[in-house]
Amino acid sequence: MxxxxxxxxxxxxxxxxxxxxxxxxxxxxxxxxxxxxxxxxxxxxxxxxxxxxxxxxxxxxxxxxxxxxxxxxxxxxxxxxxxxxxxxxxxxxxxxxxxxxxxxxxxxxxxxxxxxxxxxxxxxxxxxxxxxxxxxxxxxxxxxxxxxxxxxxxxxxxxxxxxxxxxxxxxxxxxxxxxxxxxxxxxxxxxxxxxxxxxxxxxxxxxxxxxxxxxxxxxxxxxxxxxxxxxxxxxxxxxxxxxxxxxxxxxxxxxxxxxxxxxGMVKVGGEKMSKSLGNFTTIRDLLAKIDPMAVRLFILQAHYRKPVDFTDEALEAATNGWHTIKEGLLFGYEYGAKLGFTVCSSSETLTQRFQEAVDDDFNFAEGLAVLFEIAKELRKEGNILVHQGQTETAPKILEEQWVTLVDLCQVLGLKTDSNEVKEEVSNGLSDEDIEGLIEQRKMARKNKNYAEGDRLRDELKEQGIILVDQPGGVTTWHRG
Incomplete structure (x- = not known):
């Protein structure tokens, strides 16, 4: 290439x-x-x-x-x-x-x-x-x-x-x-x-x-x-x-x-962000509100030559994106030992897709799509493992995906240290907290208290927890 x-x-x-x-x-x-x-x-x-x-x-x-x-x-x-x-x-x-x-x-x-x-x-x-x-x-x-x-x-x-x-x-x-x-x-x-x-x-x-x-x-x-x-x-x-x-x-x-x-420039309301126009947000003011890694994703979500619009919606999307990647990283740290992860190489196919994207004039926005694809797959498999005791995909393949995610995160300068990732994810609701609220919702619905069930669902959603009601009364969940 x-x-x-x-x-x-x-x-x-x-x-x-x-x-x-x-x-x-x-x-x-x-x-x-x-x-x-x-x-x-x-x-x-x-x-x-x-x-x-x-x-x-x-x-x-x-x-x-x-x-x-x-x-x-x-x-x-x-x-x-x-x-x-x-x-x-x-x-x-x-x-x-x-x-x-x-x-x-x-x-x-x-x-x-x-x-x-x-x-x-x-x-x-x-x-x-x-x-x-x-x-x-x-x-x-x-x-x-x-x-x-x-x-x-x-x-x-x-x-x-x-x-x-x-x-x-x-x-x-x-x-x-x-x-x-x-x-x-x-x-x-x-x-x-x-x-x-x-x-x-x-x-x-x-x-x-x-x-x-x-x-x-x-x-x-x-x-x-x-x-x-x-x-x-x-x-x-x-x-x-x-x-x-x-x-x-x-x-x-x-x-x-x-x-x-x-x-390209960062724009606010169609104008270049600059001190002379007074439409700027300092880095330290921004970092008081959102994670530094979300800022990196916000910057990388657009091709480097194009302008990027500074909006609350764009920052929220970047924050959600970083949470998705963190959950993908957490998969290996949480379940790697259980699944028998050893030191293995990354996925050649996924790595090649990332490189092909970025080799085209440093198109990191396109390369990021590979990271999100891996992270979402690992998050899904983590939920399946929690609820069913095993994954649908072979552990060896999951290990390759996870190693690839860690490798590519490092290329993009995103955090991959296990302690940092675990600490950030744990700042929200724990898995036990989530399962407890899901059980409360299940009981409320069983007692036909649908308003309480909806309230609990909305409460979890505000915390970034998405519930998926499956056939047979089973409820699965994922973050972000």
Missing amino acids: TLTVYNTLTRKKEPFITIETGKVRMYCCGITVYDYCHLGHARTCIVWDVVRRYLQWRGYEVKYIQNFTDIDDKILNRARKEETTMEAISERFIEAYFEDMERLKVKRADAYPRATHSLDGIKRLVAELEEKGYAYGSDGDVYYSVRRFKDYGKLSGRKLEDLQAGASGRVDLADTEPIKKKDPFDFAVWKGAKPGEPAWESPWGKGRPGWHIECSAMVRERLGETIDLHVGGSDLIFPHHENEIAQSEAATGQPLARYWLHN
């Missing part, structure tokens, strides 16, 4: 062929650390976390780098507002980021370079661009000359004549002083010092880096001139990633990345 990916640069699906056989160099544009992360950030982090996990599962050695932008107007504004330092704001929200990601089971990157820790590489790159005629100094600032780069717009498909002059993607005082630029489309790669702001020595005087140059320098410093995968949110295609390409490729003469992949 061949892994194919949709390359934003070429606007088509392509076979995934790495520069170095068996190795992937992958860079993700990270956050600007001035506030708590919201669900939109969670989507980016979870999507590329699962892509990384999947590539490793497929046998690739992945080097994954994600940056922090720790010098920016938004950080400085917050520091002024709180009467503290830029460093204090950055450290606080970097720590908060790691706390959120740990709860979401997002694996740590191999490195998290920061703009303020990468200044030597940034200044070297600015100097190279100036030397080659792609950048010019102007009263302490240094600007990139967009028209000098003939391929500008190749990632986004935009043409200069169609663009709004000064569209930089950041609040930039220089944009209000176009006289300092030779062309209104040019953007700052180095900003001259301003009163009361942090600044560093440079050949152009004291100042700080522009936004776009940071990633170009960090990619080159950590991964080399050309990498395999450059990823991020679709809102970064223009101008950020377009400008990265212009800077890096002008300096090196080599492609910055072989493949450019972008995840």
Whole structure:
């Protein structure tokens, strides 16, 4: 089977062929650390976390780098507002980021370079661009000359004549002083010092880096001139990633990345979730209400390139989905010994179906269908075992299914530890509690107290327990 990916640069699906056989160099544009992360950030982090996990599962050695932008107007504004330092704001929200990601089971990157820790590489790159005629100094600032780069717009498909002059993607005082630029489309790669702001020595005087140059320098410093995968949110295609390409490729003469992949946005009422619109929900506020694994399922339920709508109904569906998967996992932990489970391999057929789905441009939404199919089958067999003392399906097949479920959950970054799964399932009604309420309902119906029987059925339903009345007066049940 061949892994194919949709390359934003070429606007088509392509076979995934790495520069170095068996190795992937992958860079993700990270956050600007001035506030708590919201669900939109969670989507980016979870999507590329699962892509990384999947590539490793497929046998690739992945080097994954994600940056922090720790010098920016938004950080400085917050520091002024709180009467503290830029460093204090950055450290606080970097720590908060790691706390959120740990709860979401997002694996740590191999490195998290920061703009303020990468200044030597940034200044070297600015100097190279100036030397080659792609950048010019102007009263302490240094600007990139967009028209000098003939391929500008190749990632986004935009043409200069169609663009709004000064569209930089950041609040930039220089944009209000176009006289300092030779062309209104040019953007700052180095900003001259301003009163009361942090600044560093440079050949152009004291100042700080522009936004776009940071990633170009960090990619080159950590991964080399050309990498395999450059990823991020679709809102970064223009101008950020377009400008990265212009800077890096002008300096090196080599492609910055072989493949450019972008995840869609989380939307609220049809609009992108963002701090600027005020329609965001922070990760920590969301995790106070629902399980982190339900958040992962919410993110993975849609193809990564498509937008996903943030609604109560979608979150409830994800919560129910996680409960179904937990019950499938619980099957092996609860009944494995009784059924004689040993250490066996996973189901080749089910694993192949999952891989075929995900190999098509990381279609985890389609791959999830395999997990739900397995979990529902195991849940059904568990109910049969409880009520009839044996399963309908051979234990060997059930073991293969269960091992496959555990394996694929790990690929998707879902919890599989027996203690965690048992604890979460046990937070609801126990099997004994459920059987007791079913017996009460049976007696109520026998006494023709149908209202009480309906009340008990509804009470169980509110707890996520579904009753199925079988012929002969037998009632079976399942969770979710």
